[in-house]
Each structure stands twice: as structure tokens, then as C-alpha cells.
Amino acid sequence: MLILLIFGIWMLFFDANSWLIHDELDKEIDKLEGNKAYFQKEIQSDRNQITKLENSEELERFAREEYLMKKDGEEIFIIEYEDSLQTKNDE
Template sequence: MSFLKHKFFKPLKNIFILILVAFAVWMLFFDANSWIIHHELNTDIKDLEDEKEYYKKEIEKDNRAIKKLSTEDGLEKFAREEYYMKRENEEIFIIEYEDSLKTKK
């Protein structure tokens, strides 16, 4: 009991301070609405908002692509570039360079 006589432990003899410390510890760590849970929920909200912004940008990018493909010229360009389609009486030569080829290493 001699360690309780030290001046650092003197405020701990006051019942109000003990109750206040116990209440603060309970609210910070053990309560259903604790600071830890709030922090986790806030990080989840931040992650979801970032994801929402990402998907909004992707939707805008897709809308621009749809607008390009809705025209006759855009559709033809896409078909020629992606599926190597051609018109009648037309020949297509595909030139591939070594550095552009996808090879398994």
C-alpha cells in the first residue's frame, strides 16, 4: 500500500476521477458505439465513397464509348480494329512487331 502514497496515484483516490476514467475506457473500447467501431465504420464509408467515384468515372467512360459506337463510322472503326472485318474486294494486312506480341515467358 505504500505505492498508493506516491503523488502520481493521489488523484486515483478520488471516486469521481475513478468513475470518469472507467467511463472513458468503457466508451472508447467496450461499448457498442465505441471509438474503435466508429473508426472502422468511417474507413468503410471512405472506401465505399472512393469505389462510388471510381464507378461513376467508369460509367462516364462507357457512355462515351457507347456514343462513339452509336455512329456508323464508329461502329465500322471498332469492327475493323477489334474483329479485323473488311469490306468486299478489300484486303487487310496485319503487321505485328516483336515487342507488341503477347508471348508467354
């Protein structure tokens, strides 16, 4: 009986395939599956954005909004709101 008890304790806590190691690995797998779901959603969002950008009007709109590009002879005014400005206290 003592040998079985020692064997059981060894297998649960000290062996390379112990219950503690399996528990850690299960937690890591759950975390990675959560990351996988997030990144798959982001990939789908990026694919939708790429599909939109195949249209030249959408590409022009994206360039204007994200990179502040403009046509020749055109002026751009950037409007910033007070709550979006960084102050010394925010840094």
C-alpha cells in the first residue's frame, strides 16, 4: 500500500508528465486559443479592408483619412478637439 501511495504522489507532482505540468499546459492552451480567436477576427477585418481598397474611390478616401494625402492645389484642415489633445498632465 505504501508503494502505491508513493507511486501516486510521484506521478501527481514530481514526474515529467505530472498533473501540475498538465494543468499549466491546459491554461496556456486556453490562453493561446483566445489569442487565436482574436487574431482570426483581425485577419477577417483586414481582408474586408483589402477588399474595400480595391475600389479606387475607397483607396483615395483611406489615403486622405489615414495619411493626410491631398490632391494638387487642395488644402487640408485638421480639426482637433480639446479632449483629444495631449497635455503635460496626460503624459
